Amino acid sequence: MSRVVEIKTADGGDVGFSDVSEDEIKLYLQLLSPYYSLTAQACAVEYFRRLLVRDHLPPSPIADALIKRLIRCLRVNFGNVQRDAAWALTNCACSPHEICYKIIQFGGLEALVECAEVTDGETRDQVFWTLGNIALDCSICQKKVQDSSALPVMIGVLVSPMFAHSRWKRNLVWAMSQIFRGGIQTLHLIFVQTALAGLRSMLYVDDVKLKVDATWAVAYIADDSVGGRQIDAVLTTPHLLKRLIELLDENETMRAALRALGNLVAGGDNQTQAVLNAGLLPRLMKLFRLNVPVNHKREMSWILSNIAAGSHRQIDLLFETNDIIETLTAAFHCNDHRTRKEIGWTVTNALTGASLSRSRWLCASNVLRLVPQLLNLRGERDLIDRTLYAIELLIAKRSSHIFVLENYEIMHTIRRIVQNENNQFDAFVRARAKRILNKESDYRARRIPRKTYVLVR
Structure with a gap:
């Protein structure tokens, strides 16, 4: 959320555009022009800076003229004119997008950067605040700030000896x-x-x-x-x-x-x-087992899923962690869908990318208990498809895994996907599920061939 700079009037109350007359506003708007004395301009800038504290949406009839003149004042090196102009624009940048974008449209970014280059202290600080609010408005405004020369100037200040x-x-x-x-x-x-x-x-x-x-x-x-x-x-x-x-x-x-x-x-x-070499995994798993906020748990689960998407060595490091299966299982059975999804990706990525020996280890662990539930996660089409792909790979590595999958009711769940008539699964997912069932049928036919027996008396 963009931040509004607050300031009180001398009597302790906020003053907005609705508290003053139109004639007064027009008078001070005129004073913002370069044809009046610098003292008059300074008074006018301060006037609008105070009004914009409470009403950071300037009245429509004067919005364009006000923003243009405030931008001009960023280049007026007199008293607090530059500071107050930046302050006023900071609050304008908290307005709806149409107002914020006018700052960019009327050359405000260039003027703000120039102001930052020639000022210091509170004035320059206020300029940076304005740039942050503009970037926060929307992706378009953010891109405009990124493409300007603002960042090089800011980085130069950041690394200066006195900063x-x-x-x-x-x-x-x-x-x-x-x-x-x-x-x-x-x-x-x-x-x-x-x-x-x-x-x-x-x-x-x-x-x-x-x-x-x-x-x-x-x-x-x-x-x-x-x-x-x-x-x-x-x-x-x-x-x-x-x-x-x-x-x-x-x-x-x-x-x-x-x-x-x-x-x-x-x-x-x-x-x-x-x-991982820097020691992330032990620290992460220690935190993962604590009662942390759900947003933190989501971030941790996402990290685990990316580790599981890595090399054989990285998958091994993850699953060599003490009580990892119990930890993943407990996390999956929480009430937060996003955490459950990331735990699902952790399991599926590991089943997909593990070495042959680690695949056997995973099949011998209770992690497969989660697979039927992964295949039933609503709204997670990509995860379901990837889980089916992982099952295909397991069968390709070792066809006898079919019996292990059957024991964990995974094959039963796949049959339900194929038989589903409610369009819960798209054609591609169902086709992959059918291929798995066909492999199961082929394996059983080879393993237990049909024979004709003659009864001997």
Whole structure:
């Protein structure tokens, strides 16, 4: 949710557009033009900054003119004009999308970046707040901010020698987390690496909110869609991976750290292995068995499913964990559908990608008790199809697995999928289920051939 900057009037009450006359508003709007004195402009900017605290949706007849003139004031180096203009635009960016987008449409991003480059302290901090609110408005606005020169400027401030000692840190890191949210594809790798170095130092501060926002920013950078380069950047930033794992022990940072580590584990096998080598799995399983919030449990289950989607070695590491089958079974029987789904993917991914020896181990464990329930998870077509594929692979590895599958009522569940007449399963899923039943029939025919017996008296 975008954040509105609040300020009180001298008498302690908030004043909005509805509390003043139209003539007064028009007068102050005129004073915002460059034809009046700098003192008059400063008074007018402060006037609108105060009005926009309570009514951050400016009246429609003046919205365009007001936003254009506030943007112009970002370049007026006099008194508090730049600060108050940025402050007012921060609150405009909390308005409906149409108002927020006008800031971009009228050249606000360029003016904000220029203002950040030539100011410091509270004014620059207010500019960063505005940029964060714009990025938070919608994906279109976020992309516009990402494509601007805002991030290089912000990263330069983040890694400047005096930033760690500045009182103006929160808004910059928060804004970066909003701009990075959902992943970043357009930022040059050198800026990504520099940002990570700056964010790493923020993970050691005592300010909990600042530390949480910095962790989320790292997590969003690790949400890599550029071939794994950003994941590599996180992994190669000295001490960063170790610190992310340490942050699992702090309640406030746990979820953001889980997301960051989950995005790293979701990379390639080598990247996943690097995270496992750093000691994630023992720490994760310890937390997984605790009574943690459901959102945290979902993140952990997602990480487990990605580990299970990895190499033979990674699947082995997961299932060599003490009481892993009991832990997965208990988690699957919770009331949260998303957690159950991720546990299902953990089981299915393991059955699909395990080595022959680990497949035998899995078939000998009670993990197969979950499979009939996976095949009945409503609305999870991809998981059901993948589970059937895993069963096909098990039979292909060793046809005698059919009897094990029968003992766990898996074959019975597959027959019900084929026989279902309520269109609960699509044609592709049913076709895969039929192939499994055909393999079962072929195996039984070879194993127990038909014979004609003659009764001998």
